[in-house]
Amino acid sequence: xxxxxxxxxxxxxxxxxxxxxxxxxxxxxxxxxxxxxxxxxxxxxxxxxxxxxxxxxxxxxxxxxxxxxxxxxxxxxxxxxxxxxxxxxxxxxxxxxxxxxxxxxxxxxxxxxxxxxxxxxxxxxxxxxxxxxxxxxxxxxxxxxxxxxx
Amino acid sequence: xxxxxxxxxxxxxxxxxxxxxxxxxxxxxxxxxxxxxxxxxxxxxxxxxxxxxxxxxxxxxxxxxxxxxxxxxxxxxxxxxxxxxxxxxxxxxxxxxxxxxxxxxxxxxxxxxxxxxxxxxxxxxxxxxxxxxxxxxxxxxxxxxxxxx
Numbered sequence: 345x346x347x348x349x350x351x352x353x354x355x356x357x358x359x360x361x362x363x364x365x366x367x368x369x370x371x372x373x374x375x376x377x378x379x380x381x382x383x384x385x386x387x388x389x390x391x392x393x394x395x396x397x398x399x400x401x402x403x404x405x406x407x408x409x410x411x412x413x414x415x416x417x418x419x420x421x422x423x424x425x426x427x428x429x430x431x432x433x434x435x436x437x438x439x440x441x442x443x444x445x446x447x448x449x450x451x452x453x454x455x456x457x458x459x460x461x462x463x464x465x466x467x468x469x470x471x472x473x474x475x476x477x478x479x480x481x482x483x484x485x486x487x488x489x490x491x492x493x494x
Numbered sequence: 495x496x497x498x499x500x501x502x503x504x505x506x507x508x509x510x511x512x513x514x515x516x517x518x519x520x521x522x523x524x525x526x527x528x529x530x531x532x533x534x535x536x537x538x539x540x541x542x543x544x545x546x547x548x549x550x551x552x553x554x555x556x557x558x559x560x561x562x563x564x565x566x567x568x569x570x571x572x573x574x575x576x577x578x579x580x581x582x583x584x585x586x587x588x589x590x591x592x593x594x595x596x597x598x599x600x601x602x603x604x605x606x607x608x609x610x611x612x613x614x615x616x617x618x619x620x621x622x623x624x625x626x627x628x629x630x631x632x633x634x635x636x637x638x639x640x641x642x643x
Contacts, residue, residue: 352552374557377546398524402582409521410585411563418558434550437558441589 352434356426365427378412380419382427389428391420393453400450408448410483413473416455417442417485421469424457431491435467440487448482449475465492498580508532510580511571515539522567525560529571534578536607537571539564543599554598561602561622562590565634568604569618573638576608576616581640583616588636596631600624606634614640 352371359368365382369375379394393399393416401409418440425435455473462468467489472481500507512529515522525547531538541547541556541564549557566585573583596602605627606620615637622632 352550371551372557373546373548373551374560375549378559398520400520401522403518403520409519409563409566410588411525411559411566412521414562414566414588415557415559418562436595437592439589439591440558440562441587442562443587444585447584 353432360427365423368423368426374415375419378415378419380416382423388456389424391416391423391455391457393455395451395453397450402447405447406450408450408453410442410444413444413448413453413483414440414442414485416453416473417471417483418487420455420457420471420473421485421487421489424459424469424471425462425467425489425491429459429462429467431467433491435489435491438466438488438490440485442483442485444483446480446482451475453482454478460486462491465490467491500574500578500580504532507575511537511574514567514571514574519567521563525563527564527567530603532571532575535572535576535609536605537568537575538603538605539568539571541602541604543601548598553595556596556598556602558590558592561592561596561632562588564602564604565590565606565620565622565632566636568606569608569620569634569636570638572606572608572618572620573611573616576611577640583638584641586615586637586639588634590632590634592632593630596622597624602631616640 399412457471460468473483547556547560610617620634621630
């Protein structure tokens with residue numbers, strides 16, 4: 345396992361300033377494996393999961409694995425909390441519900457998170473993922489995250 | 495996909511459904527998922543610990559997304575077992591409660607039971623543990639749909 349050059353909390357603080365998002369996603373083995381990155385497009389922070397054959401769940405259709413889409417949605421929520429708020433800890437997911445709306449084609453998938461409510465201990469986050477047409481999402485989720493246990 | 499009935503023999507059922515954990519489902523295969531047991535309405539799948547699955551490099555804890563993939567795959571197999579057919583299904587929704595952090599270095603085992611099917615819809619619940627089912631890491635509830643040709 346590769347160790348990040350900076351402790352994660354320091355890396356997060358740095359990346360919030362520099363917006364070199366790849367430094368954070370590169371430090372997390374799973375996001376690297378999934379090809380999930382953070383991008384700033386026209387002032388909006390989005391995530392992108394780059395298409396790769398190992399993300400396929402059904403080779404006949406072909407379609408992306410529901411688990412891969414869920415991973416993108418969850419990562420998007422975590423990066424939104426880490427980079428757009430001043431939370432000091434890596435948020436821990438409490439629960440999540442994913443709706444699978446359309447089958448994911450073998451191409452890049454984009455996602456955007458919205459923090460519905462941020463309390464001191466718990467945050468509620470909604471995420472949508474789409475491919476060609478943002479108004480036709482392929483998956484959406486809402487999840488609860490624990491921000492602080494004190 | 496043809497609507498093939500599953501064999502009654504347990505070992506043959508396991509062999510048939512294990513196809514879903516090979517090259518036919520690349521993402522299951524990439525995560526090293528292994529179908530270890532299948533009954534009339536349930537399935538058990540193991541995900542070995544691997545460095546690429548780590549979501550927090552400081553703790554070595556597996557990412558929630560990988561656990562979700564394990565649950566989705568196991569639930570889908572339980573649905574096929576209950577429908578007693580190798581048919582095309584799609585996940586409609588999946589809710590997961592993360593009950594305790596997964597311990598790094600240990601494999602995760604998911605057990606899913608499809609407790610109700612209608613003509614089109616299947617209802618499934620699942621638990622994930624690391625050796626002791628009394629100490630689950632996650633619990634889940636999902637619905638699936640039979641995709642008609």
